[in-house]
Amino acid sequence: MADLSHLKADFPVLSNGVHFLDSGASSQKPIPVLEAMDNFARSSYANVHRGAYKLSVAATDAYEAARERVARFIGASDPNEVIFTRGATTALNMVAFGWGMEHLGPEDRILTTEIEHHANLVPWQMVAKRTGAKLDHIPMTDEYRLDLDAYNEKLGPDVKVVAVTGMSNVLGVMPPVRSISDRAHEIGARVVVDAAQLVPHSPVMVEMLGADFVAFSSHKMLGPTGIGVLWGRMEALEEMEPFEGGGEMISEVTLHDATWAAIPHRFEAGTPPIIEAVGLHAAIDYLDSIGMEKVLEHDRELTGIALERLGDVPGLNIQGPTTLEDRGGVVSMTLDGVHAHDLATILDEEGVAVRAGHHCAKPLMRRLGVTATARASFYVYNTEEDVDALIGGLRRAGELFGVGE
């Protein structure tokens, strides 16, 4: 077991003993991240770029150092391929609108998936409506995996973009992004990966992943809210128009026209999340000090323990694969006769925090034949005791509602 139990003490929120199993929604923040942001705000804060004074230079250096740190973390060869956004959702919208509006028309098809989070589905619906492009979906097999045979059949010369999750926030499955990307590239399509769950929980080298655009959020990887990343292959970024105009993103402006700054600043209109970038930098340092291989191993081990013990809970159904192959630390479940919201309330009374609902994946809920699930998601600070508390709470819920009577 990758024993990380010593890490729990780094997370102040967890000191009251809560069994926090909702990291898939947002992660807790360790003291080094909080201190890095606090120190920066106290000692070096100013707006970035163009400031002709020392504080602004220091802030700019810290902001750009965070960009370089992100690039190194995800194996990007060029830090200019890292764009800071408000979060993964904004990053995906930037691609959908900034790239999609430029390159899609009524003859084209957008291919996304049935298991997508709304963030990598709804922006494409919006762009499809505006451009006349068709929207198509890779279905899920009954084994909760993307149907790659169907994908191959659906891939045609009219497919211009494939938008796929790197790790499902409901099922935990990690689709084979590399082979999906390779196939898409054979027909000249661009590939957009929603890596909001993948990057926090698994080593990701974007060059190996094969996609053209990769989006993720800081707040799910021990960093602050308000900042996320869009990584794009430079040639793909060059095909994209800015989604927002304003300060910082221009080269020349007249009353009637403007030209854009170089990439990445072209895509960072307005004052960026500066303190947050410093926090994300510290979060990456923290994750790297553990090692992303170990983070994945730890999540998988806890998931394995959970899947095994959940199997013994009467009336419990796992909504997702029950094996550890190509999956991360997310387990969705339903309990016969107990609605997911009641489950979440009962678990909360037992000190266990889980998410209940449709997890921003309503089409997937329909495909699963459920209206809501309860979801436990694991991260570096979770331990076997958290899993035991979850199992105890589920049994209590079953007793209270008379499941199996």
Add this chain to the structure above:
Amino acid sequence: MSLEDLYREVILDHYRSPRNKGHLDKPDYRAEGVNPLCGDEITIELAFDGDQVSQVAVAGQGCSISQSSASMMSEAIKGKTKGEIEDLTKRFRDMMSLDGEADIGLDPDRPGAVLGDLESLQGVRKYPVRIKCASLGWNVLLEALDGERLS
């Protein structure tokens, strides 16, 4: 406050065996509501005989609180006039502290509707995020009554 106070037996009974479940052949009023945050859905159909509710049907899906509240509500409004239903709704909302003073809905000396089984839902008040579950059916009911008459 314990879970047993929230999940009273009467609530669980209405959840497992919802009353007046289904649809009416010829409803006079109909409305449906969804809580977009949690996905709970409730459809209410009402038929009137004169100025009194003669038939009620409730359809939908969701948690024990939303479904049991709608089930108990469907029993409580039968035979009542629109005015009496509005009074009952007011008492229910008071009990859930949604408006006015808490607990006045429980005062047996107050004129108007009596909550009966619905009082079992007062435990929900201690779980603020769940109050919207309990109130969903009532919001749909008022919407139905305010809507256009279908027949």
